[in-house]
Amino acid sequence: MKSAQVDLVQQSWKKIMPNRAAFAARFYTTLFERDPTLRKLFKNDMRAQQTHFLTAMGIAIAGLKELHDIAPYLQQLGDRHGLYGVKKADFVSFTSAFFDTLSHELGATLTDEERLAWADAFRTIVTAMQVPA
Numbered sequence: 001m002k003s004a005q006v007d008l009v010q011q012s013w014k015k016i017m018p019n020r021a022a023f024a025a026r027f028y029t030t031l032f033e034r035d036p037t038l039r040k041l042f043k044n045d046m047r048a049q050q051t052h053f054l055t056a057m058g059i060a061i062a063g064l065k066e067l068h069d070i071a072p073y074l075q076q077l078g079d080r081h082g083l084y085g086v087k088k089a090d091f092v093s094f095t096s097a098f099f100d101t102l103s104h105e106l107g108a109t110l111t112d113e114e115r116l117a118w119a120d121a122f123r124t125i126v127t128a129m130q131v132p133a
Contacts, residue, residue, distance in 0.1 A: 078129030
């Protein structure tokens with residue numbers, strides 16, 4: 001990813017942080033609406049899951065400029081997701097739900113350039129996670 005794209009992703013993520021709990025709740029609601037089969041992967045308290053999601057995203061986003069520093073973390077995250085039954089194809093639903101939630105949260109302030117940067121960020125993160133096919 002280009003440095004300018006990372007900056008856009010990190011700046012837009014900071015805009016979400018004041019409403020992060022609502023963002024995470026909306027994300028999972030949207031995810032399960034898009035793909036109800038994924039609901040079975042989440043057997044624990046969804047509030048705890050939402051916190052895990054925000055933490056993992058925060059670490060990944062903060063480390064995008066120095067991906068080699070967070071590569072072991074992302075690999076472990078991918079391994080855990082694989083153990084839970086998440087497949088690489090599930091990230092299509094994840095990405096779609098995330099972008100819908102991002103668009104809702106940021107509204108008209110979300111630019112096309114930011115959308116492209118986020119798309120690159122997702123590809124980078126998922127590739128680093130190496131989630132099973």
